[in-house]
Amino acid sequence: ELALEMIRHASALGVRYNWIGADGLYGNDPTFLRALDEQGEVFLIDVHKDQQIYLEDPEPRRVEAVQKRGRKSTRWQSESTPIRVDQWLKQRPESAWERVVLRDGTKGAVTVEILHQRVWLWDGKEAKGHHWHLLVRREIHAPNEIKYSLSNASEEVSSLKLAQMQGQRYWVERSFQDGKSHAGLDHYQARGWKAWHHHMALVMMAMLFMLEERVEQQEDYPLLTCSDIETLLAHFLPRRDIDADEVIRQMELRHKKRQASIDSCFNKQ
Helix, strand or coil, X not given: CHHHHHHHHHHHCCCCCCCEEECHHHHCCHHHHHHHHHCCCCEEEEECCCCEEXXXXXXXXXXXXXXXXXXXXXEEECCCCCEEHHHHHHCCCHHHCEEEEEEEECCEEEEEEEEEEEEEECCCCCCCCEEEEEEEEEECCCCCCEEEEEECCCCCCXXXXXXXHHHCHHHHHHHHHHHHHHCCCCCCCCCCHHHHHHHHXXXXXXXXXXXXXXXXXXXXXXXXXXXXXXXXXXXXCXXXXXXXXXXXHHHHHHHHHHHHXXXXXXXXX
8 A cells, every 4th residue: 555655646646667576575466466457557567476377368267156045146257267476487388588688787788587577367256357477587597586567557668678677676775776775775773654754755865976976977987986985075074073182072972962862762762
């Protein structure tokens, strides 16, 4: 529910994006995927290995349940049998895997192997199934590391494009790493939402500054990183704690605030 609210809010603000990406926590919720589809959002989202798929249209039909008492109940039924994605994978021959290059990395081309097929999804409650893409990815040097993803992208989209869409989540994780390592994303001690939002706002401003610097210096320093910027700032920015007296004063101020916090907690008990 929170994820849907965030997406709707971003869309209402006019944020530009081409698709929604998420891990298996969200893909494991069929309601979330169907809500995105109904809203017209394109998504490519990971699912768990026990995800049920249909290899043909389930063609649900309404069946009336005969009961001795009460009103007649109806339910949807299909003649087709679903299969787990990991079981479907075991039926694929080794020759079915396609090797594709996702992008250039610092250690050479990022190459993976993929399987791509159009499958049907049906939750047993809907009047019709959903005809979506199934993308399976495995690492060349770690073939046991397998990811399953579903996408409602257009039928004409290529296997390579789907694989690149799935690979874009790397940059999401990388931004979190940079934020935690170089902008203090996880360095907060907040007891209320207002303080937390203040901290996050400052972190986002710092990360925006680093991004703009990397873009501006792209031609002269194409390998500039957040770590480089942090090192440069630490060297060139003037520091108020230039002498020992100032260092001690700041430490005593921190200790005073810390003791006040301790006393406050004891007073509330």
